[in-house]
Structures are given as structure tokens and as C-alpha cells.
Amino acid sequence: MKFARLLDGKKETYGIVKGDRVASREEIVYSTGVPLPTRLGGFLFEGWLAEVNDRLDGLEYERGLSEYGIMAPIAEPPKxxxxxxxxxxxxxxxxxxxxxxxxxxxxxxxxxxxxxxxxxxxxxxxxxxxxxxxxxxxxxxxxxxxxxxxxxxxxxxxxxxxxxxxxxxxxxxxxxxxxxxxxxxxxxxxxxxxxxxxxxxxxxxxxxxxxxxxxxxxxxxxxxxxxxxxxxxxxxxxxxxxxxxxxxxxxxxxxxxxxxxxxxxxxxxxxxxxxxxxxxxxxxxxxx
Missing domain, CATH: 3.90.850.10 (Fumarylacetoacetase-like, C-terminal domain)
Structure with a gap:
């Protein structure tokens, strides 16, 4: 999978990228019912991806990637x-x-x-x-x-x-x-x-x-x-x-x-x- 840190207007979010489409954090929350963290790092490294991984097949990738700004994928790397x-x-x-x-x-x-x-x-x-x-x-x-x-x-x-x-x-x-x-x-x-x-x-x-x-x-x-x-x-x-x-x-x-x-x-x-x-x-x- 491909994970992007995104800017939706002035709001930071993230999503899974497939081609030119995105399943946003909000779509993943709606589809899985799991209240995911607001930052990509938390989603990837604190167990949340594993929590929802077996429920991602039903995602519809509702929005186009071009609707977002694409930010550096890790906001605050330790090193x-x-x-x-x-x-x-x-x-x-x-x-x-x-x-x-x-x-x-x-x-x-x-x-x-x-x-x-x-x-x-x-x-x-x-x-x-x-x-x-x-x-x-x-x-x-x-x-x-x-x-x-x-x-x-x-x-x-x-x-x-x-x-x-x-x-x-x-x-x-x-x-x-x-x-x-x-x-x-x-x-x-x-x-x-x-x-x-x-x-x-x-x-x-x-x-x-x-x-x-x-x-x-x-x-x-x-x-x-x-x-x-x-x-x-x-x-x-x-x-x-x-x-x-x-x-x-x-x-x-x-x-x-x-x-x-x-x-x-x-x-x-x-x-x-x-x-x-x-x-x-x-x-x-x-x-x-």
C-alpha cells in the first residue's frame, strides 16, 4: 500500500493512495468504524494500521489525489x-x-x-x-x-x-x-x-x-x-x-x-x- 500525508484545504489528513485515487482517513473511519488517530505517523506506527488492515478491501477510494496537497510523509521524524x-x-x-x-x-x-x-x-x-x-x-x-x-x-x-x-x-x-x-x-x-x-x-x-x-x-x-x-x-x-x-x-x-x-x-x-x-x-x- 501507499500512504500519503495530505492537505485538504487547510486541514491535515492522510490516506491510502491507489493510482490517482485516495481513500482518506475519514473514509477509512467510516468504512471500518475505528476511530483512527489524526496523524499518519500514529496510524502507521502505533498499531492502528494492523487494527484495520483486514477491513480495507471494501474501500471505494472516493476522492481524487489531485484534490489534495501532498505533504512530506513523515511530519516529525526523530532522525x-x-x-x-x-x-x-x-x-x-x-x-x-x-x-x-x-x-x-x-x-x-x-x-x-x-x-x-x-x-x-x-x-x-x-x-x-x-x-x-x-x-x-x-x-x-x-x-x-x-x-x-x-x-x-x-x-x-x-x-x-x-x-x-x-x-x-x-x-x-x-x-x-x-x-x-x-x-x-x-x-x-x-x-x-x-x-x-x-x-x-x-x-x-x-x-x-x-x-x-x-x-x-x-x-x-x-x-x-x-x-x-x-x-x-x-x-x-x-x-x-x-x-x-x-x-x-x-x-x-x-x-x-x-x-x-x-x-x-x-x-x-x-x-x-x-x-x-x-x-x-x-x-x-x-x-x-
Whole structure:
């Protein structure tokens, strides 16, 4: 199933997406008679989905997806991890080898934005870059899990654009500010449950900017694979329900690439990962 966090007018809600139709929280409540929580995170991670799961076949998907705004699927994740150098070709573009242990950057949750939202480029950023990434959504609290336990801990998958201000990155000598600015983590458009993704390590992934292909690759090129990433991270810290783990990007970003350009105000970015939908955002500049 695909679960979206939605904006209905000015009211936040959520629903199950099927094609271009939605079974909203309100429809699910009416159909099942179960008084569901108002937030998607509570529905997914606190037992409510399991409560109604065997009663969802009768849903009619009464409304069109286009009637809603689509928000970042997790409102307040405890942690947002982004892996660096996890694709050999992207690492080699920076004269590095992919490491055997996760090299992580933490993004603040204030960086999140949803499908259709603007990526806001502050005036002090001159080299704005894009990175399509497969993101894992943790569905159960875990610590020191093996690869099998890691697979069971993943609730589902989504797309994350690890937006990066390269000039800030190299000026600071580290990544946190360059990747942590507001709107620098577009995410979505929804969460696809793990049972619908046969092999997260073999998904086609693309980025287009203004209709032109920039990244065209596959998650098969990851160095540390998804379940192994979760296992390795859990050996260092407790993973919590709603954590987002973004697994790195392949080559094709603007950094060190003579065939690509950094983003500018007005650029339209379209990222797609096989089976997970399309994440669309537009860059908006701010005045000096």
C-alpha cells in the first residue's frame, strides 16, 4: 500500500493512495468504524494500521489525489540520516572510494518539504545541487539488529532529494549547514509499504531538471545495501519509529560534472524511483 500525508484545504489528513485515487482517513473511519488517530505517523506506527488492515478491501477510494496537497510523509521524524559516498561512481567523482561503514550526515526535520513544495534557495547560496536517493522509513524501534532484523524494521520506502549547497559545504568543511537549510529535504510523494518492494536494491532511479535527464541509475549500484545500512546504523545508535534513512546518490549531480549545471531559481526537478512514484519540486530564489 501507499500512504500519503495530505492537505485538504487547510486541514491535515492522510490516506491510502491507489493510482490517482485516495481513500482518506475519514473514509477509512467510516468504512471500518475505528476511530483512527489524526496523524499518519500514529496510524502507521502505533498499531492502528494492523487494527484495520483486514477491513480495507471494501474501500471505494472516493476522492481524487489531485484534490489534495501532498505533504512530506513523515511530519516529525526523530532522525533524518543521509549517507555520503555510498555509490562508487559518485564517490569516484570526488576522488574517493565508497566506505564499508556508513558515513552519515544528519538533516534537521525543519529541512523537510513535500511534493510540489518550493525548494527555497537563500541569496548566499550560489551552488545548489540535487541528489536523488532511496529513503527507508523505520517502522519499529531497534538496536543492534542483524540484516534479517533490519529488513523487519523497515516499514517502507520513499524518495528523498538530498539538496546540497556545495559552496557552503566546502566553505564550512563539513556538510551539516549545507544540507540542513529549510526545504533542503524534499521527500515523498508517499510511503510505499515494504511488502510492495520486492528488492529495494534493484530499483531504477532518475532525476530530470527542466525535462532534461541528469541522473539515470539504479539502487543496485549502492555499495552498502539497504538492510545492511540499517543493521550497521543500529549498532551505533537506537533507531526509532519514523526515522528516515536516505541511502546515498549515484553520479550525475552538478558537483564536478561538466555536463550538468547547478540549480537556479525557476528550475523544475522531477525525481522518480521505480515503484515509488515521482517527487516534483521547483527552486525558488529569495531576494538579497
Amino acid at each position: 533524518i540520516f543521509c549517507l555520503a559516498f555510498n555509490y562508487a561512481d559518485h564517490a569516484q567523482d570526488q576522488d574517493r572510494s565508497p566506505p564499508d561503514e556508513p558515513v552519515i550526515v544528519m538533516k534537521p526535520r525543519t529541512a523537510l518539504c513535500g511534493n510540489g513544495d518550493d525548494i527555497v534557495m537563500p541569496p548566499f547560496v550560489k551552488e545548489l545541487d540535487y541528489e536523488v536517493e532511496l529513503a527507508l522509513i523505520i517502522g519499529k524501534r531497534c538496536r543492534d539488529v542483524d540484516v534479517i532484523g533490519a529488513k523487519e524494521a523497515i516499514f517502507g520506502y520513499t524518495i528523498l532529494n538530498d539538496v546540497s549547497a556545495r559552496d557552503i559545504q566546502f566553505r564550512d568543511g563539513q556538510f551539516t549547514r549545507a544540507k540542513g537549510l529549510d526545504t533542503f529535504a524534499p521527500c515523498g510523494p508517499w510511503i510505499t509499504s515494504a511488502d510492495e518492494v520486492q528488492d529495494p536494491g534493484r530499483l531504477k532511479m532518475t532525476t530530470k531538471v527542466n525535462g532534461r535527464a541528469r541522473q539515470d541509475s539504479s539502487t543496485s549500484k549502492m555499495h552498502i545495501k539497504p538492510f545492511e545500512i540499517v543493521s550497521k546504523l543500529s549498532s551505533s545508535m537506537t533507531l526509532e519509529k519514523g526515522d528516515i534513512i536516505s541511502t546515498g546518490t549515484p553520479s550525475g549531480v552538478a558537483l564536478n560534472n561538466p555536463d550538468s549545471e547547478y540549480l537556479a531559481a525557476g528550475d523544475e526537478i522531477e525525481m522518480e524511483i521505480e515503484g515509488l512514484g515521482v517527487l516534483r519540486n521547483t527552486v525558488r530564489g529569495t531576494r538579497e
